[in-house]
Amino acid sequence: MIQLKNLGFRYSGAERLALDGIDLTVEDGAFLGLIGSSGAGKSTLCYALSGIVPHHYRGDFYGEARIEGMDSAEHRPEELSRVLGCVFQDIDGQMVASVVEDEILFGLENFGVPRDEIEGRVTQALAAAGISELRGRLISELSGGQRQKVAIAAITALRPKIIVLDEPTGELDPRSSRRVFETLKELNEKHGVTIIVVEQKIMLLCEFAKRLAVMEEGRLILEGEVPAVLQSAGRLEAAGVNIPRVTTLARALREEGLYGGKLPLNLDEGEAMMREVLRPC
Amino acid sequence: MKGILDYVPGSSFLHRLNPLVKLLLAFVLCAACFVTGNHFIVLGVIALNLALALSAGILGRALRMLRSLLKLSALLFLVQIFFVREGATLLALPLGICITDLGLSFSLLFVLRLLAAALPLGLMLSVTQTSDIPNVLVRRLGLPYQYAFVLGTAIRFIPLFAQEMAGIMEAQTARGVEFDTGNFFKKVALLLPLCAPLLVSSVRRIEGGAISAELRGFYLRGRKSGYKDYPFALRDLCALLGGACALALAVLF
Ligand SMILES: Nc1ncnc2c1ncn2[C@@H]1O[C@H](COP(=O)(O)OP(=O)(O)O)[C@@H](O)[C@H]1O
Ligand SMILES: [Mg+2]
Numbered sequence: 410m411i412q413l414k415n416l417g418f419r420y421s422g423a424e425r426l427a428l429d430g431i432d433l434t435v436e437d438g439a440f441l442g443l444i445g446s447s448g449a450g451k452s453t454l455c456y457a458l459s460g461i462v463p464h465h466y467r468g469d470f471y472g473e474a475r476i477e478g479m480d481s482a483e484h485r486p487e488e489l490s491r492v493l494g495c496v497f498q499d500i501d502g503q504m505v506a507s508v509v510e511d512e513i514l515f516g517l518e519n520f521g522v523p524r525d526e527i528e529g530r531v532t533q534a535l536a537a538a539g540i541s542e543l544r545g546r547l548i549s550e551l552s553g554g555q556r557q558k559v560a561i562a563a564i565t566a567l568r569p570k571i572i573v574l575d576e577p578t579g580e581l582d583p584r585s586s587r588r589v590f591e592t593l594k595e596l597n598e599k600h601g602v603t604i605i606v607v608e609q610k611i612m613l614l615c616e617f618a619k620r621l622a623v624m625e626e627g628r629l630i631l632e633g634e635v636p637a638v639l640q641s642a643g644r645l646e647a648a649g650v651n652i653p654r655v656t657t658l659a660r661a662l663r664e665e666g667l668y669g670g671k672l673p674l675n676l677d678e679g680e681a682m683m684r685e686v687l688r689p690c
Numbered sequence: 691m692k693g694i695l696d697y698v699p700g701s702s703f704l705h706r707l708n709p710l711v712k713l714l715l716a717f718v719l720c721a722a723c724f725v726t727g728n729h730f731i732v733l734g735v736i737a738l739n740l741a742l743a744l745s746a747g748i749l750g751r752a753l754r755m756l757r758s759l760l761k762l763s764a765l766l767f768l769v770q771i772f773f774v775r776e777g778a779t780l781l782a783l784p785l786g787i788c789i790t791d792l793g794l795s796f797s798l799l800f801v802l803r804l805l806a807a808a809l810p811l812g813l814m815l816s817v818t819q820t821s822d823i824p825n826v827l828v829r830r831l832g833l834p835y836q837y838a839f840v841l842g843t844a845i846r847f848i849p850l851f852a853q854e855m856a857g858i859m860e861a862q863t864a865r866g867v868e869f870d871t872g873n874f875f876k877k878v879a880l881l882l883p884l885c886a887p888l889l890v891s892s893v894r895r896i897e898g899g900a901i902s903a904e905l906r907g908f909y910l911r912g913r914k915s916g917y918k919d920y921p922f923a924l925r926d927l928c929a930l931l932g933g934a935c936a937l938a939l940a941v942l943f
Binding site for chain 1: 898908
């Protein structure tokens with residue numbers, strides 16, 4: 410479980426708070442989507458969850474972040490990372506090896522995973538990310554999407570209880586993006602891994618995430634079940650977050666008094682809505 | 691884009707040698723060229739290198755290495771040959787410059803040595819995965835992992851730098867800067883300002899790598915943590931014996 414209490418952070422030299430009084434609890438097994446316009450503090454929140462803030466980046470830190478009961482200010486990032494794994498936004502920057510296999514092995518070796526267990530973990534992590542055939546390849550020769558998956562596999566191999574991903578589909582085409590989310594869903598449902606994911610592709614996020622958290626200028630302005638958060642579409646638009654078009658359409662229909670049902674979140678539900686709206690004609 | 695020193699995957703005898711043995715073999719072959727004064731031994735080393743390259747399926751690359759070294763060698767050869775004054779004069783040129791038999795022999799040896807010594811290192815890098823070098827130094831020689839990691843990262847960053855530099859140059863070219871100038875100094879003057887963005891992006895990247903390494907338990911690692919074992923096999927012994935023979939021949943003749 411993650412508990413953030415009045416969490417705040419200001420990068421040294423910056424005028425504005427990057428995180429401003431964040432209160433958030435993430436239960437075990439959650440699938441939380443984090444949205445907000447750029448500069449809202451999403452990446453900084455990921456840093457705070459992994460302990461990089463305040464251990465790596467200097468600045469004013471206040472409040473409290475507890476990861477599985479561990480206070481992030483007291484425990485080193487590598488201790489936290491045994492339970493919480495992070496895939497950051499800059500994929501190339503976080504690679505430590507030149508060959509895919511070595512990238513996956515790196516964390517396993519460091520954390521002292523028993524030798525007879527390592528092979529199985531590598532195979533499984535690669536298979537789960539759908540990149541088994543890339544095992545012996547040079548990372549520098551992979552496409553952006555493939556690298557993205559390598560970074561994810563390197564974390565899943567460590568089997569953390571919680572995985573945080575910062576815009577993991579940033580460089581991916583729609584199909585690969587969906588596949589990444591399917592991988593996350595499987596980790597979440599089959600293995601009970603808690604997933605927190607920052608994502609701009611709102612449609613995709615609404616389909617997979619169970620809850621949404623919305624950030625604006627360092628503050629957490631909304632948090633709750635996906636449909637509930639989307640109800641406040643006006644608030645979201647003000648925060649610079651785009652919302653699914655079907656949802657916008659539903660809102661417009663509601664305002665015209667043409668529709669009173671539940672908000673559609675994906676195309677299927679949108680179709681159902683349109684059938685209902687068009688039935689009287 | 692593949693550089694001339696990048697790893698070429700394969701499963702030949704050379705590929706499967708223990709990385710430490712490959713390293714050693716390369717140095718032994720280099721050393722052999724320098725202890726001998728015999729042109730034929732040095733030629734032999736070059737031939738041996740080409741044979742090894744053939745067996746590893748990278749003969750084409752070895753020849754390309756030779757070709758790219760040839761230009762430099764020709765230049766060095768010309769410089770050398772005019773400077774040695776001892777020995778019988780073979781050809782007297784105006785201005786008191788002459789070519790002597792000793793000079794010819796010495797310059798030839800010098801250039802052959804250069805070729806013969808560069809080849810094994812190039813070949814070694816071509817058949818060894820970069821990560822294997824630091825790994826084996828940790829597992830087999832007890833080098834502290836942190837040093838090996840720095841070494842490995844440095845090796846890994848060379849092509850990344852090149853890539854980044856090419857990217858920056860492309861961006862500048864798109865803005866109308868012409869790098870294809872024949873004037874060396876002008877080119878340097880154009881490239882110098884690019885070092886700043888290169889440095890910034892590199893520092894950012896190194897910082898990202900450091901954070902990610904730390905999060906994945908970098909500081910927890912001990913010598914025993916390595917997964918790959920790099921055991922020595924019979925073929926390693928054979929290769930070492932072969933290297934020893936070459937060195938012995940070089941010392942004797
Ligand atoms: N290393 C840093 N040093 C100083 N300020 C930073 C740094 N990283 C981010 N910031 C600032 O913190 C704020 C939040 O940034 P960030 O967390 O990256 O937002 P997001 O990921 O939502 O786009 C921004 O105003 C940004 O300029
Ligand atoms: Mg960000």
